[in-house]
Amino acid sequence: MFKTIIYSIFLFIGISVSAQEAKGINFQNVNLEEAKKIAQKENKLIFIDLFTTWCGPCKLMKKNTFPDEKLGEFFNEHFVNLAIDAENNKEGIELVKKFRITNYPSFLFLDGKGKLVQYDFGYYNAQQFLQVGNAVLQKSMTSKKPKSAMKAIDQVKGKMVGDKIKNFTAKDQxxxxxxxxxxKQKIILVFIRGQWCPYCNQYVKDLQDLSPELQNKNAKLVIISPEKPEFIEKTIEKTNTKYTVLYDEGYKIAEAFDVLYTPDQKTLEFYNSKLKDDFANSRSDQSGRLPVSATFILNENKEITWRHFDPDYKVRASTVDILSQL
Incomplete structure (x- = not known):
C-alpha cells in the first residue's frame, strides 16, 4: 500500500512537471538533419536557439521567455524548435562558423531545406519574441506565394462594370x-479589412441606414471579411450589424474581385506591432494580405452594374450613391 502511494505521488509529480514544460516552447532532442525531415513533413520552419553556458541573456530567455504558454503554442505549431549549445556541441560549432555568429543568444530561422529565412539575436520578452516569430512566418509565407498572387496595392484594379461574376460560396456569421x-435579388458586396479597422467598423454602422430601403429595391447587402468566425463576432459586437457577414476563407472572393493586395513590409510591421493577435492570427494565413475596401453592386444576372473602388481605406462608397444605383 505504501509503495502504491509513493508511486502515485511520483507519477503525479511527473505529470505536473510535464504539463508545465508543455506550456512553453517544446525544444526537440533531434539534430538538424532530423529537424529538416520533420519540418518538410509537417510543413513547418526550423527555429534554433543558439546559446552558450556563460551567456546571461541566454539564461534569461530560457527562464522567462521560452516557458510562456502563448509563445509556446505559436512556436510549437509553426516551428521545429532546437536549442543548441554553440561551444560544446559539434553541430553548434559548425553553425557558428557557417553563419559567422558573434552574438548570443543567436536565433536562426531556417526553412525545411536548411536555408536561412531570418537571423536575430539578443534578449526578448515573450511578447516581443512572439512578434519576431510572426514576422518570420509572414516573410516565409510571402516568399512561397507565386508573384501573380502577391500584388501590391497599386497593382489591384478591381472587377469592372459589365463583368459577370462566377458563383462563390462562403460561411456566414x-x-x-x-x-x-x-x-435572386441584387447584391451589394462590401469588402472590409477586419474588426481591428475603425474605419471599417464605422462604415458598417453607417450602412445600417440603407436597411429600410433595400427590400423595396429588391437588394441584399453582404459584407465580405477576411477574418475567421471568432473575429467576425467582434465585428458584429462593435457594429450591431444585421447584414450577412461572410468569412472569405483563403481570400477566394477578394481574389475573384481583384481587390486582394499585400501591404508593404513597413505597414505589415506596424500592424503586427500595434494590433498583435488581432492582425496576425485573425485571417486564414499569416501572409498579411488584405482586401481593398471596395463596394460592388451585382444585378440579378450576377453582372457588376456599379462599383466604388479606391485604394485609400478611408474613402468608402456613400449610402446615397449606393441607393441611387439600385
Whole structure:
C-alpha cells in the first residue's frame, strides 16, 4: 500500500512537471538533419536557439521567455524548435562558423531545406519574441506565394462594370452556407479589412441606414471579411450589424474581385506591432494580405452594374450613391 502511494505521488509529480514544460516552447532532442525531415513533413520552419553556458541573456530567455504558454503554442505549431549549445556541441560549432555568429543568444530561422529565412539575436520578452516569430512566418509565407498572387496595392484594379461574376460560396456569421447563385435579388458586396479597422467598423454602422430601403429595391447587402468566425463576432459586437457577414476563407472572393493586395513590409510591421493577435492570427494565413475596401453592386444576372473602388481605406462608397444605383 505504501509503495502504491509513493508511486502515485511520483507519477503525479511527473505529470505536473510535464504539463508545465508543455506550456512553453517544446525544444526537440533531434539534430538538424532530423529537424529538416520533420519540418518538410509537417510543413513547418526550423527555429534554433543558439546559446552558450556563460551567456546571461541566454539564461534569461530560457527562464522567462521560452516557458510562456502563448509563445509556446505559436512556436510549437509553426516551428521545429532546437536549442543548441554553440561551444560544446559539434553541430553548434559548425553553425557558428557557417553563419559567422558573434552574438548570443543567436536565433536562426531556417526553412525545411536548411536555408536561412531570418537571423536575430539578443534578449526578448515573450511578447516581443512572439512578434519576431510572426514576422518570420509572414516573410516565409510571402516568399512561397507565386508573384501573380502577391500584388501590391497599386497593382489591384478591381472587377469592372459589365463583368459577370462566377458563383462563390462562403460561411456566414451563423455558420450557414451562402451561395451567390442562390441569390435572386441584387447584391451589394462590401469588402472590409477586419474588426481591428475603425474605419471599417464605422462604415458598417453607417450602412445600417440603407436597411429600410433595400427590400423595396429588391437588394441584399453582404459584407465580405477576411477574418475567421471568432473575429467576425467582434465585428458584429462593435457594429450591431444585421447584414450577412461572410468569412472569405483563403481570400477566394477578394481574389475573384481583384481587390486582394499585400501591404508593404513597413505597414505589415506596424500592424503586427500595434494590433498583435488581432492582425496576425485573425485571417486564414499569416501572409498579411488584405482586401481593398471596395463596394460592388451585382444585378440579378450576377453582372457588376456599379462599383466604388479606391485604394485609400478611408474613402468608402456613400449610402446615397449606393441607393441611387439600385
Amino acid at each position: 451563423f455558420g450557414e452556407s451562402f451561395s451567390l447563385n442562390n441569390q
